[in-house]
Amino acid sequence: MKIKFSGVSKVFEPGIVALRDIHLQIDKGEFVYVVGATGSGKSTLLKLITREMIPTRGSVFVNDVNLRKMRAVDIPYYRRDVGLVAQDFRLIPHLTVFENVAFVMEAMAVPPRMVEYRASKVIEQVGLWRRRFMRPPQLSGGEQQRVAIARALANSPSLFVADEPTGNLDFRTAADVMKILLSINAAGVTVVMTTHNQYIVDSCRQRVIELSEGKLVRDEQLGRYTLDDNF
Amino acid sequence: MTTFSYILRDTGRLLIRHWFLGLLTLLTTSVMVWILGLTTLFSLNVRHQLSRLESELVVQPYLKKGAEVEKVAEKIRAMPAVLSLKPLSPEDSLAKLQSRMGSQSRALSLMGTNPLPWNFEVRVRSAREVEPLVRTLMGMEEIDDVVYAGMVVQRVASLSRVTSRAAVVMFVIAILVTSLVVYNTIHISLYSRREEIAIMYLVGATRSYISTPFVLEGTFLALLGSLMAVGGIALAYLPGIRILQENLPFLSLLENPRVIGQFCLLLVGFGATLGWVCSCIVVMRFMSSTIRPD
Ligand SMILES: Nc1ncnc2c1ncn2[C@@H]1O[C@H](COP(=O)(O)OP(=O)(O)OP(=O)(O)O)[C@@H](O)[C@H]1O
Ligand SMILES: [Mg+2]
Numbered sequence: 001m002k003i004k005f006s007g008v009s010k011v012f013e014p015g016i017v018a019l020r021d022i023h024l025q026i027d028k029g030e031f032v033y034v035v036g037a038t039g040s041g042k043s044t045l046l047k048l049i050t051r052e053m054i055p056t057r058g059s060v061f062v063n064d065v066n067l068r069k070m071r072a073v074d075i076p077y078y079r080r081d082v083g084l085v086a087q088d089f090r091l092i093p094h095l096t097v098f099e100n101v102a103f104v105m106e107a108m109a110v111p112p113r114m115v116e117y118r119a120s121k122v123i124e125q126v127g128l129w130r131r132r133f134m135r136p137p138q139l140s141g142g143e144q145q146r147v148a149i150a151r152a153l154a155n156s157p158s159l160f161v162a163d164e165p166t167g168n169l170d171f172r173t174a175a176d177v178m179k180i181l182l183s184i185n186a187a188g189v190t191v192v193m194t195t196h197n198q199y200i201v202d203s204c205r206q207r208v209i210e211l212s213e214g215k216l217v218r219d220e221q222l223g224r225y226t227l228d229d230n231f
Numbered sequence: 232m233t234t235f236s237y238i239l240r241d242t243g244r245l246l247i248r249h250w251f252l253g254l255l256t257l258l259t260t261s262v263m264v265w266i267l268g269l270t271t272l273f274s275l276n277v278r279h280q281l282s283r284l285e286s287e288l289v290v291q292p293y294l295k296k297g298a299e300v301e302k303v304a305e306k307i308r309a310m311p312a313v314l315s316l317k318p319l320s321p322e323d324s325l326a327k328l329q330s331r332m333g334s335q336s337r338a339l340s341l342m343g344t345n346p347l348p349w350n351f352e353v354r355v356r357s358a359r360e361v362e363p364l365v366r367t368l369m370g371m372e373e374i375d376d377v378v379y380a381g382m383v384v385q386r387v388a389s390l391s392r393v394t395s396r397a398a399v400v401m402f403v404i405a406i407l408v409t410s411l412v413v414y415n416t417i418h419i420s421l422y423s424r425r426e427e428i429a430i431m432y433l434v435g436a437t438r439s440y441i442s443t444p445f446v447l448e449g450t451f452l453a454l455l456g457s458l459m460a461v462g463g464i465a466l467a468y469l470p471g472i473r474i475l476q477e478n479l480p481f482l483s484l485l486e487n488p489r490v491i492g493q494f495c496l497l498l499v500g501f502g503a504t505l506g507w508v509c510s511c512i513v514v515m516r517f518m519s520s521t522i523r524p525d
Contacts, residue, residue, distance in 0.1 A: 052433060076437040103431065104435055151434065
């Protein structure tokens with residue numbers, strides 16, 4: 001999927017400017033890190049892509065479709081093609097790990113055996129097979145995060161949007177998640193992820209977009225976590 | 232098809248999760264439909280009784296001697312309250328009287344000349360029109376006297392008006408109370424799951440997939456409630472009319488099982504439709520405010 005931001009600003013009610021006149025293009029198959037200080041607008045940028053939010057000014061285009069003008073009936077179909085890992089996971093607390101992963105496919109009328117197969121596969125992929133019958137409140141933060149990743153993978157999306165997918169993970173688990181993301185990217189999936197993890201950005205070099213107080217201050221192919229890094 | 236079984240599973244979950252609230256909704260709905268059903272049946276019975284009586288509504292004006300029978304008959308026939316008119320000559324009346332008196336009829340032949348005047352057998356459209364018609368007839372100078380048996384019918388007619396009105400009032404109350412209860416239950420159900428609704432929508436579930444379990448929850452509760460009410464009506468009504476008929480055999484009551492069955496079906500349809508409409512409204516309103524993007 002191809003994403004284009006054209007003059008996008010997002011202003012919240014009391015006058016907080018979360019994003020300021022963003023121009024940006026992400027092509028199909030790219031891998032993009034979004035970095036920046038806390039409160040710089042990273043999550044807001046991702047929520048505009050998933051259409052959780054609508055820009056105050058400007059427009060976001062996905063495959064040349066203006067998300068602002070997308071018809072209400074088309075939104076669910078668009079979102080099925082977007083794997084989303086939210087910063088706060090957004091899991092359903094009373095459903096098991098398995099059901100949390102399965103219900104999106106169920107909503108898409110995927111046959112039960114296929115649901116079973118796909119859900120099992122992605123749960124195994126993120127290393128939660130033994131936890132598949134537990135519910136989110138019984139899981140650690142890192143485990144919940146991986147459930148969210150598994151759910152996002154389950155649909156085989158063509159765009160993967162992840163808000164700090166490694167935020168709660170230890171070094172090794174984070175590396176495993178990165179492996180998954182790099183492999184789906186290698187298969188042609190566009191990946192956009194925010195991160196505060198300098199080590200990851202510096203070791204798996206990809207395109208880096210940096211936000212500062214809502215402004216796009218850096219857009220660098222094969223960039224590092226910070227600009228003036230002398231190590 | 233598979234989606235539908237998932238939806239049914241979710242509906243079951245909703246019902247179990249709020250089982251106490253569901254039970255209250257069920258009871259309220261069934262009590263409402265039960266009262267509505269019995270009120271309506273009572274009113275239908277009164278009306279049935281009335282129509283039976285009305286089909287026998289006869290007013291009998293007696294003409295003065297020497298009045299022109301044909302002219303008066305024409306005049307009365309033209310009145311809107313009159314269904315039909317049959318002139319009875321003195322001879323007809325005498326024959327009728329004789330047949331009614333049976334063995335004592337010979338006493339009549341002793342009288343020599345026939346003392347009976349010409350009279351009419353006037354059928355009236357409805358009980359309400361008897362009284363005014365009688366007054367008009369009395370006002371006509373060709374008419375000597377009017378004989379009618381309208382009091383009972385009029386009582387029944389006014390009773391029928393009251394029961395019909397009660398049934399209508401009950402209908403409105405049943406709609407209001409049932410809607411309110413179903414609306415509230417589904418709203419609470421939705422509210423307790425608003426987070427989940429937003430999440431499902433965010434990851435690509437359609438609105439109809441998300442809302443159907445809630446609509447089904449409301450429809451199911453109202454449907455089950457109405458079924459219970461219909462069961463209760465069968466328990467109360469059928470033995471009730473049996474007792475009435477044993478004690479007041481002249482009453483003609485609705486007892487045709489097919490008619491009563493159709494009536495019960497109508498009640499269940501009413502309850503289920505009401506539940507469905509209410510749940511649809513509350514779900515639509517709730518959904519559009521929950522999934523609106525910032
Ligand atoms: N729904 C909202 N209503 C009001 N203000 C908001 C809302 N969401 C975000 N903001 C504000 O917008 C700014 C950017 O928020 P955002 O969540 O995009 O930051 P972020 O870069 O993701 O931060 P972090 O690294 O801590 O996750 C913040 O100042 C925040 O307070
Ligand atoms: Mg954030």
